[in-house]
Amino acid sequence: MKVYSSDKIRNIVLLGHGGVGKTTVAEAMAFASGAITRRGSVNDGNTISDFDAEETKRHFSVNTSILPIEWEEYKINILDTPGYFDFVGEVEEALRAAEGAVIVVSAKSGVQVGTELAWEKAEAAGLPRFIFVNGMDEEGANLVKVLEDLQSTFGKAIAPFQVPIKENGKFVGFVNVVKMEGRKFEGDRVVPCEIPDSMADEIDPVRQMILEAVAETDEELMERYFDGDEFTVDEIQDALKSGIVSGDIVPVLCGCAINGTGIGVLMTSICRYFPVAEMVHPTLDAVDKDGKPVKVECGETAPFSAFVFKTSVDPFLGKITYFKINSGILRRDDPVVNVTKDAVERMNRLYVMRGKEQIEVPEIHAGDIGAVTKLSVTTTGDTLCGKRIAVNFPPIQFPDALMCMAVEPKSKGDEDKVSASLQRLMEEDPTIRLVVDREMKQQLLYGVGDQHLDVIVSKMLNKFKIGIELKKPKVPYRETIRSKVQVQGKHKKQSGGHGQYGDVHIIFEPSGDLTQPYVFAEEVFGGAVPKNYFPAVEKGIQECVKSGVLAGYPMVGVKATLVDGSYHPVDSSEMAFKLATALAFKNGIPQAKPVILEPIMTVHITVDEAYMGDIIGDLNKRRGRVLGMERVGKKQVIEAEVPQAEMFTYPADLRSITQGRGMFSMEFARYEETTKEVQDKIIADSKLQDEAKS
Structure with a gap:
């Protein structure tokens, strides 16, 4: 060509x-x-x-x-x-x-x-x-x-x-x-x-x-x-x-x-x-190295600049970088700087790609689309420039990937391979997101829709020979208490030599702050518990709230006040008081009306007015609450609060309801007590998991 x-x-x-x-x-x-x-x-x-x-x-x-x-x-x-x-x-x-x-x-x-x-x-x-x-x-x-x-x-x-x-x-x-x-x-x-x-x-x-x-x-x-x-x-x-x-x-x-x-x-x-x-674009908006806005003149006579709009990974050629030249002319072996990454890239050969066919060319002019293979650091959204100019063009605004599934390897020991292979796919497709949820011990794979995720699973198998399964994600529930209770926890053990003795009286009650696991206070009078054991009591609380009594989820909003206790001048120790605190927690929390909290998301749904009734009906089925509606242009924007557990498949469901015309965004709002039916199911599922492990 x-x-x-x-x-x-x-x-x-x-x-x-x-x-x-x-x-x-x-x-x-x-x-x-x-x-x-x-x-x-x-x-x-x-x-x-x-x-x-x-x-x-x-x-x-x-x-x-x-x-x-x-x-x-x-x-x-x-x-x-x-x-x-x-x-x-x-x-x-x-x-x-x-x-x-x-x-x-x-x-x-x-x-x-x-x-x-x-x-x-x-x-x-x-x-x-x-x-x-x-x-x-x-x-x-x-x-x-x-x-x-x-x-x-x-x-x-x-x-x-x-x-x-x-x-x-x-x-x-x-x-x-x-x-x-x-x-x-x-x-x-x-x-x-x-x-x-x-x-x-x-x-x-x-x-x-x-x-x-x-x-x-x-x-x-x-x-x-x-x-x-x-x-x-x-x-x-x-x-x-x-x-x-x-x-x-x-x-x-x-x-x-x-x-x-x-x-x-x-x-x-x-x-x-x-x-x-x-x-169409006599000039293009960009920023210089200091982040200040600049205008880049387009055309062949201007200094060379290009924007990387796509990346693909070929099993034989490796990484292929597609770029659109915004200004100037790029010739084979020209020195090129990736301004976004502040790195020099070598372009030994220039191609135009016709499907998967490479057509080598000596130079590419402004307004044309070219490709190069095996660049070391360049990815989609980067700006390439010659020596006479150093600017950054704005990145592509990709839609948020909100369809979420937990990803697990089919074969044990493939966990690291899964992460590495998904990272390579993310180079090709910036709409893919992989999030490591350390709390729930799962990797979360985000895509645009169910078909998108299905293609990712297939690519993992065909390109990297790694089988993966997609499962419904675990929800990061929390537990808290709804009433006040005072309990004693006493740890007393005799053995050869020194024994172990710790005795605490603790009031457990709601703290009113669900953003913090616990609040610790002490109101001990007369030295019933020496001050040097207070940190041990708090550490006992700190460890106990990591696992609640209903389904083992972390606890939040708990206030623990040490009000009394006793000690032994020889047998008492930090460990003994920590164990006494754990006994008080185990005995007291079940009496304080424990409940399970679920994450609530704020959702903004943009749809045509014709779909309003269907959308609101669907939100009600998801235990959602509609907060308000607002007309924006020709569309209606519905604001609602919905439990996170009901939203994992919403991108596909919304598309089905609106024939692809609906859009939504979502962000975490707060934790809120769930219904008794949901709580009972969570507890039952937790017991089944415990039985499966034992």
Whole structure:
């Protein structure tokens, strides 16, 4: 592949609902451009985009892949993203490297949840958009209905460029509404044809949509439109390009990727209408080494800087680092500094990656996407610079991974291997989190959803030959007391030589502070217990509260006041008083109405108003309490408090309830007494575990 200058590069991300054919569109573009000689199939598992073992097994995209193709003297970097919500981290990475988005929509299903989310993400990233209606050859395809769905959902920005020509129900060509010319498909070619007279009623309203969209880009054009003046083709195309770059116009193209129809037109439109990187981002925000904001000028003449937007681990090549050059030109063997890590990296060879294929190049220009292997410290989110500049670009904001399961190795002795292998997967996927819960003696694996976690389990087995099991996490319950009691604890033992004697009278009562395990006080009069034994008594309390009397969970909110006792001048010792304290604890706490506390989480759920009833009903089933509701934009935000034990699978459950439209965040609020039914179950489970150990 030859080296391309910035003005000839287009970076486009394919977005859309899962299963609408994004990977098939990418495959068709690669085939039409000559990048591949045989068109693969997702079902057959032989596309150049879905090359990972998990993708070929599951028949859908799990990772973002990059496919550079050459078309009409341009280079198009296609970023093919997963459509399933669990892999949204891959989408965020791709958005960071793109200057335009093609949202793929099914000609049968029209606007789906993934379509709306794709639009929102592209809009938030400030990307110009095309919509490609795929599957026009399929039975039930209805472009008119799809256009109505698109306009009702996204408004007047929708501007269809084509009206399909059908013969005997088959998609054989289209009318280019911009130029008002007919086109027919002949094999891989598109040839001119007459516009059928019978299509006037279909074409006129679509033509009016285009003219209205053009008129709204400029006041002078608007006046001419109302005066009934005709626009020239050049005026229409110039206005369309301006409107597309600003986001005011979103063209709709149609085709059928599975047989390649309409794909050449899509690529030509991408080259003609989508902007170069420098037009979308003339400057980029960054910070210098002192953390002060700076503006980085983009373009080939500026000093070299690049952002690492993706990392993958190949079993043969090792770590592959994908970067987008924001400014300057990177040449082979150029000295490069990782500003984020303050380390020098060596780049002996530069590549552009087409799926898993490495294509070596001598240099890469601003606006282009490149790759390098075996960098020592560089990870996703790092900034690479040349010697003339030292800046840091802001990191990618990944969604919080809130789906949590405890991870255990299937084979004993693999604990360290599990941690090391998951760390390698975390280099590839920053949405994965591994947390070591020392209190509950478990490793917690966090992912975006259940499918995400399932892929992680599969990758662990296939890539690292380590079998792991995911189990429901243990909840860090606490125990406390609800009443006041005074008890005696006496430890007296005689043996050869010195005996052991310790005697304490302790009042146990709630301290009122559940953030502290215990509060110790002494109110001993007359030297009944010498002061030098007070620390031993407190140490006894400190050790005892580590395990409560109901289910063995740590205790909180306990106040222990030493009020009386006795000692022996010879047989008393610190150990004896510590043991006496333990006896007092064992006897007294069961009398002080012990209860189990559970962690309560504050949850903020953002949903469409239509789902409010279902969400509140579901929260009630989880023993949650709704604290309030607030409208934010078009959404409703519900604030609630829910026991942590009920929230481990909530990401998947919320997605099911809202068809993927809901989002939530969660943070620890406090500990609170649980219900008797839950408490009884916790105690019963604890007894079963004790019996299993014995």
